[in-house]
Amino acid sequence: MNSVVVGITLRQLLSRRRILLLFLLGVVMVLVALALRLGLDDVYWDLYTSRLLDNFGLATLMPLVALLFGTSTIGSELDEGTAVYILAKPISRSSILFAKLLVAIACSVAVTCIPMAFAGLVAGGDAALVIGFTVAGAFGSVVYCALFVFLSLVTGRALVIGLGYVLIWEGVLAGLFAGSRTFSVRQYSLSVADAVAEASAEVLEAPLPLTTALVMAGVVTVVATVLAWRRLSRVEIAGETA
Amino acid sequence: MTTVHGEAEHPADATATVALDGTSRWYGNVVAVNEVSFRLDGGITGLLGPNGAGKSTILHMIAGFLAPSSGTVTVGGHPARGHPEMYRHIGLVPEREAVYPFLTGLQFVTAMARLQGMAPAEAAAAAERAIGLVELTSAQGRPIGTYSKGMRQRAKVAAALVHEPRILLLDEPFNGMDPRQRLHMMDLLRRMAAEGRTILFSSHILEEVERIAEQVLVIVAGRLAASGHFREIRRLMTDRPHTFTIRSSDDRALAAGLVGDPTIGSLAVGDGLLTVGTNDFGAFSPSVAGVARRGGISIHELLPTDESLESVFSYLVRR
Numbered sequence: 001m002n003s004v005v006v007g008i009t010l011r012q013l014l015s016r017r018r019i020l021l022l023f024l025l026g027v028v029m030v031l032v033a034l035a036l037r038l039g040l041d042d043v044y045w046d047l048y049t050s051r052l053l054d055n056f057g058l059a060t061l062m063p064l065v066a067l068l069f070g071t072s073t074i075g076s077e078l079d080e081g082t083a084v085y086i087l088a089k090p091i092s093r094s095s096i097l098f099a100k101l102l103v104a105i106a107c108s109v110a111v112t113c114i115p116m117a118f119a120g121l122v123a124g125g126d127a128a129l130v131i132g133f134t135v136a137g138a139f140g141s142v143v144y145c146a147l148f149v150f151l152s153l154v155t156g157r158a159l160v161i162g163l164g165y166v167l168i169w170e171g172v173l174a175g176l177f178a179g180s181r182t183f184s185v186r187q188y189s190l191s192v193a194d195a196v197a198e199a200s201a202e203v204l205e206a207p208l209p210l211t212t213a214l215v216m217a218g219v220v221t222v223v224a225t226v227l228a229w230r231r232l233s234r235v236e237i238a239g240e241t242a
Numbered sequence: 243m244t245t246v247h248g249e250a251e252h253p254a255d256a257t258a259t260v261a262l263d264g265t266s267r268w269y270g271n272v273v274a275v276n277e278v279s280f281r282l283d284g285g286i287t288g289l290l291g292p293n294g295a296g297k298s299t300i301l302h303m304i305a306g307f308l309a310p311s312s313g314t315v316t317v318g319g320h321p322a323r324g325h326p327e328m329y330r331h332i333g334l335v336p337e338r339e340a341v342y343p344f345l346t347g348l349q350f351v352t353a354m355a356r357l358q359g360m361a362p363a364e365a366a367a368a369a370e371r372a373i374g375l376v377e378l379t380s381a382q383g384r385p386i387g388t389y390s391k392g393m394r395q396r397a398k399v400a401a402a403l404v405h406e407p408r409i410l411l412l413d414e415p416f417n418g419m420d421p422r423q424r425l426h427m428m429d430l431l432r433r434m435a436a437e438g439r440t441i442l443f444s445s446h447i448l449e450e451v452e453r454i455a456e457q458v459l460v461i462v463a464g465r466l467a468a469s470g471h472f473r474e475i476r477r478l479m480t481d482r483p484h485t486f487t488i489r490s491s492d493d494r495a496l497a498a499g500l501v502g503d504p505t506i507g508s509l510a511v512g513d514g515l516l517t518v519g520t521n522d523f524g525a526f527s528p529s530v531a532g533v534a535r536r537g538g539i540s541i542h543e544l545l546p547t548d549e550s551l552e553s554v555f556s557y558l559v560r561r
Contacts, residue, residue, distance in 0.1 A: 004356040008342060015344045081338035085401065088305060089357040090329045233324070237307040238269075238299065 002091055005099035009073055013107050016072065022065050026115025029056045033123035042124065049125025050204045053133035057116040058189045062137050063166040066108045066144030071159050073100040074232065075152025084237060093233045101149055101225065108141040129204065132197025139217070140189030146221045147185070150228040153235065181208050185220070188213040258318070258331070258408040258440040259283055260304055265313035266464075267299050274299040276464040277313070282442060286435040288455030288472070289444040296464040297444035298337060301413050304442070305334050317409065330358065333402030337413035337444075339394055343387030347378055347397045350386055351404050358405040365404075372400040375430060377423075391418030399427065403434070410434065412443035416450055428454045483507065484523050488516040489543040490534065496541075499533035517547075 013019070029052070036048045074097075077083040086096060116137045120130030152158040174184035181187040187206070191213035194206035206213075260282040267275040275296040289297045302308045303315045306322040306329075315322040318331060342350060351372055355365035373382050376396040381389065386397055395418050402410060410431070416424050431454060435441050445451050451458055451472065458475045460468040468475050490496050493516040500506050500518065505526045508519035520526040534541050 002357070004353050008345070008353060011344055012342065081336065081340035082342055084305075084307065084334065084336050084338075085341075085354060086357065087307070088329050088332065088334045089354075090327050090359060091357060092326060236309065238302060 001098045001102065002095050003099075005086055005091070005096055006103055008086070009100055009103040010107070012077070013069055013072055013103060018068060019111070022061075022068060022111050025061055025064065026111065026119075029061060029115050029119045030122055032056065033119035037122060037124045045124035046126050046129055046199065046203045049120050049123040049129060050133075050199065052123055053116055053120055053125075053130075053193075054190060054204075057112070057119070057133060057137055058140060058186050058193070059171060061115065062108075062112045062140050062189070063144055063170055063185070065111045066104070066141050067148050067159065067162040067166060069104040069107045069111075070145045070148025071152040071162060073104045073149060073152070075149075075156070075158050078153075078235065078237070079156060083235075087235075087237070094229050097149075097225070097229050097232050101145060101228075104145040104149060105142050108145055109138045112141050113137045126197075126199065129197045129199050132193040132195075132199070132204075135196045136189040136193035139192045140185050143185045143188065143217045143221050146224040146228070150224040150231065153228050153231040178207070182212065182216060185217070188217040258438065259316075260409060260440055260442065261314075261316045262300070262303070262310075263314045263316075265300075265303065265310045265315055267296075267303060267308060268311050273464050275303070275310075278461070278464075278466045279313075280459055280466065280469060282440050284435070284438055284440050285456045286431055286441045286443070286454055287457045287459060288451035289442060289459050289461060290448065290451045290455075290475075291444075291446060291461035291467075293446050295446075295461045297446075297461050298413055299464075300461065301411050301442070301444055305332065305411055330405070331408040333405070333407035333410045335395075335398045335402045335410075335412040335415050337417070339391065339418075341386045341394055341397060344385060346383050346385055347373060347389070347393075347400070348382040350397060351382075351400045354401040355404045360405065368404050368406075369400075372404040373397075375403065376400045377426060392420055392423055395419055396423065396427075399430075408439055410439060410441045410443075412441070414445060415443050416445065416447075424450075483519060483521050484526070485517065485519050485547045486526075487543075487545050487547055488518060488530070488541060489514065490516065491540040491542070492537070495537050496530075496534060496539050499537050499539075500530065503529045503533065505529050 033049070033052055036052060037045065040048055074083070077086070113134045117130055117134045120133060148158065148162055151162055155161060170184055170186050174180045174187065187208045191206040191208045191210045194204050195210045197204060261280070263279050265275060265278050266273065278300065289300060291297050299308060303310055304317060304322055306325065309323050317328050320328055322328065345353065348369055352365050352369040355368045356362065360368060373379055376399050378393060378396050378400060381393055386394060389397065395415065399412070399415065402412070416427065419427060431441055431443070435456070443455075455472055458469065458472045459466060460475060468478060488496065493511050493514070497509050497511050497516055501509060505520050505522040506518060506529070507521050510517040518530075530541070530544065533539075
């Protein structure tokens, strides 16, 4: 992994204005948490903290943040033409990929988990429950980043395709059937949250067994990373007037 | 295969050799580069051709960013593609303007030096030296996003030569530079070539290539139309058939006077114009002036009809 690539990528991601939108989304989640706490009796705090962190955190904030960071790290550089400055160097493609992936993951975890933890505490949820969802947010961010970095190397429309996938598959279809849950990053994360929080079934019950979730998440992450590496090794850059 | 040897004071080493052998590249049904072969062993070579001729594709294949559809591209004896170690010997100035806008010029060039594997102190010194070479020192602390096109171009050149590569590939390097910067950059490239480096730059402007390149590769519609020393290419371009239109006080009398002239290949009178074809560009003008003077004819206008670069290139392709 190359520290210069890490530095450039980090500054590149943080200089984009769209990051403000993500922070706003986090702020909205905290405000919703505050409204829940003020409007509900304390016996419901754990239940609604769980629902908020699942539906707003794991289902919305986490994939959107990872989508934006994951597709910006390499995909945007290829689109804008700055990728040549990194690719025309005596650095292995795997080193470049890992540096980019690491930055995408670090940024995603920070922008996802900090608001989730804060919102969980504001909503009055049990500490173990909040920790469970925060760990799950970090876990899911890793899987999503690997997926979206790969997607950005395959298509120039990674943002649109990724958004469709998040909204349609992860948001609606994957939760409907037992079989489809096996292919949902949100469901993997929910299993991790359940395992860490050890909350009662009324508050949080993940439908997917933890072992299945861990194995599937590992397979998806590794396969996406290997495919991204292969793709980056073969990526072609044409001239402006080619 | 065309072989281009540099006129360097120091002989080029093997790492500075670039060779294309029967190289073609196509995108779907579109052939961008068609069976091009040449070998560069140092010195400055101009890749001359109209826009869209395939110059960028050739440079990108040498830089390892595009795989040839057929044939081979080697740099220092190794295949250009899939060989990141070769970038230790290559400096690349891409045509696209995009540079990290949030980095200052100095940060950008230092980062490029670090990516070449230099230690921090060594990279900082090399970056300052490279920025000095392109005369960007006064603006080195400003973010590149605030640079003019010419300054950005110079920052890209500084980044390309910060590790003192054996091979320098420049895609339309003089774009956006003012005349003084252009002359300075040409002088810099000449000095680098004299040190034994191989420099290949693309341009669609004949005068740019004429002023700097020792050797020229003319690319038209993806094919290598001509190659060799610039003077030879220039002679080919000058000696081709030329067509002129003439407006005079008496077109018919002028045509009658010119018809026996050996420099004239064809004559046509009509639409208030005399159209003349000649194979001898050098002798043609004095002949027309002599006939006009002897016949008391005034020439109001004498215009070449096919002096566009595209028509010059097309002629070279047809040869």
